[in-house]
Amino acid sequence: MAAEMKASIHRFRLRRLSPSPGAVGRARSASPPVSADQREAQARGQYHTSATQQASGTRTSGAKTTPPACDRCRSFKKKCSRTFPVCSLCATAGQRCSYTSPTANAEAQIHQLRSRVEWLSQYIDQNLLPPGPQNATAAQPPLRRHDETLAGQQNTETPVEERDPGSVRTSSSHFSPYQGSTEGSTTRRRLIARQALPPDIAPCRFVDAFFRHVNRAYPFVDQARIRRDLETLGDASPADQDPPMTLLYLVMAIGCTSLVRAGQIPNDTARQFDVVYPDIIQECLCNESIESVRILVLLGLYSLFDPAAISAYFIVGIAARQAMVIGLTRPDEMPRTAVETELRHRLYWSIFVLDRMMSASQGLPAALTDEHADVPLPGLTVEEFAGPDRATYARNLQTSRHIIQLRQLEYRILNTIHFQRNAETSRLGPADRRAILNSLRSEIEDWYSNGCLMSPMEADNLPIHSSVTWMSAQYYHLLVFLYFPNHFNSSVSPPAVTSKEQLEFASKQLRANSALLQQRQLPLNRVTLSRLLPVGLILMSGFTAGQGRTPFVAQNDLIILVTLLEAFPQGWTTAREAAQILQQFVDIVTGPGGMVTTFFGTATGETMEELVRPCVVSFTELLHQFLGKATCFQSIEYSQEIQDVDRISQVGAVAQQQSSANALWLNGANSDDAGVNEESVLGYGWGSWDLDFL
DSSP states (O other), X not given: OHXXXXXXXXXXXXXXXXXXXXXXXXXXXXXXXXXXXXXXXXXXHHHHHHHHHHHHTTOOOOSOOOOOOOHHHHHHTOOOOOOSSSOHHHHHHTOOOOOSOGGGSHHHHHHHHHHHHHHHHHHHHHHTSOSXXXXXXXXXXXXXXXXXXXXXXXXXXXXXXXXXXXXXXXXXXXXXXXXXXXXXXXXXXXXXXXXXXXXXXXXXXXXXXXXXXXXXXXXXXXXHHXXXXXXXXXXXXXXXXXXXXXXXXXXXXXXXXXXXXXXXSOGGGGGXXXXXXXXXXXXXXXXXXXXXXXXXXXXXHHXXXXXXXOOHHHHHHHHHHHXXXXXXXXXXXXXXXXXXXXXHHHHHHHHHHHHHHHHHHHTOOOSOOOTTOOOOOOOOOHHHHHSTTHHHHHHHHHHHHHHHHHHHHHHXXXXXXXXXXXXXHHHSOHHHHHHXXXXXXXXXXXXXXXXXXXXXXXXXXXXXXXXXXXXXXXXXXXXHHHTOSSHHHXXXXXXXXXXXXHHHHHHHHHXXXXXXXXXXXXXXXXXXXXXXXXXXXXXXXXXXXXXXXTHHHHHHHHHHHHHHHHTSOTTOHHHXXXXXXXXXXXXXXXSTTOHHHHHTOOTTSOOHHHHHHHHHHHHHHHHHHHHOTTOTTSOXXXXXXXXXXXXXXXXXXXXXXXXXXXXXXXXXXXXXXXXXXXXXXXXXXXXXXXXXXX
């Protein structure tokens, strides 16, 4: 008996050897490590087996190879079930199961091959994309050991699903009309929104910024649904390009532009969002649905801030026509919930607002022109009315309706003043035209008064659509838009407004925009640039038409305009070119000798009008290139009143009164600690209580 015990004890007393580096790496797991004695026994057994195979030559064994036990069961001397990849004991204990030699098992070899096929399929799918930010898996070499592949897959937060390489994984519970697409369209959808979210900013910040600032004017996005999709997304990037994920990606991209404008994140953060316009438009054209219309509207909003993007005028035109095709402009006969019906109404009015805004900014016809449209104005849903944020929803809805009134007013001015044929305008008498102008002017005054009354006194000034400064900029833009020197206004005798008043409207619009820029409320996008270019043309043409006497007023305003144009980011080449032309114009009119002296002739015999004419021509060509050759702002036509030297000479007195006001915008010495001199700077009677929130 003692001899048997001694023999049993002796079998476990083996000499200790250093483990191999590969075994050490594989032993770093939750399971207990394999003892050194067992490693030596296993190494001796493997060496004996290999030596036997070499000695036998071509002799093969017909017996079936027994699968080895896992490392944990061998360490604890347990009876292993020998199932790959996890044995029953390790699965019950919740421990990690590892095999030292998984290739000895036929089932393990099959599983390894399947894993390699899945990994290679994922690797090929990701590397077929254009150059962009790559994840860690794609950057690794394609040939890896199977145990390293399993470790990488288990450590990943989002597990890799077993799927066909050409299929689309759905990470949202919403129905997707794109699920029946072919493999080619699946590849295009992967190009829509690449994995390019900023890594150091939480995606929820972008979503919050969108619903706080942009959603006030365009409340067509289902906030509850976006929040659910955001929770599904987590901190990862929206790799799946079904409509819910594309919608979420565009919402975050638009919210990023709001945070950049407010100075809360770096300016280069928005560049990390990579939106492929042709693929999104193609997918939306191939799938006529309300989801496609939502995506197109968001794409149009985002393109306003992208200088290299397709014009939002084109995108909203596609969305408007698709909305009319699917019946968004008429009452819906399908049985829908109250929330779905209200979101359809809000989507229609969002398209209306964006379409009218682009039409008025570029001076081109609108696309949403269904004269028999029957859609109620946006209202509160039952959930919003009964929720704790009812006051917030009501205030946002009030802002949305106020903006709808603004776009309706702009469209009436566009059709009545700018798009009316010259023959029809000639048939109207001066009294009729003056009555039309007075009626539109009265509507403008009412809109501005109502907006000032409902403007909240908030702690911050980030929501621009509710601030008095933004409404003042819109007010003077409407006046410039209404009295723009065209055929309708020039044929009124006596004119509705004098040239002095036209210059004052343009000047106050520039100063209001300058105030917005200082308060980080001015959106440096396509709409703002489209509205600044006609103002510059008015100031330059007013000088040439006034025979050199008006620049005493327009000189400081031109410098303000140059400052606004230079504030645009580097990608806006049109703004930079316009600023250079205007600066050249200012340098000419303020050259040596003074304005009045040099007007009658220079040393070379050229008049001042001949000197500045190339600048006016270049600026007009730039305006046509950016707004379109069919824009209503392509030419300026003054009435005979502007040739009256006696009236124009009175403008010189105004420059003396406004010199102190312009010092703030030119970074002069008058910009004291207060930051804003509301009486002298803004010039439209604001008191200190109006600017407390600034």
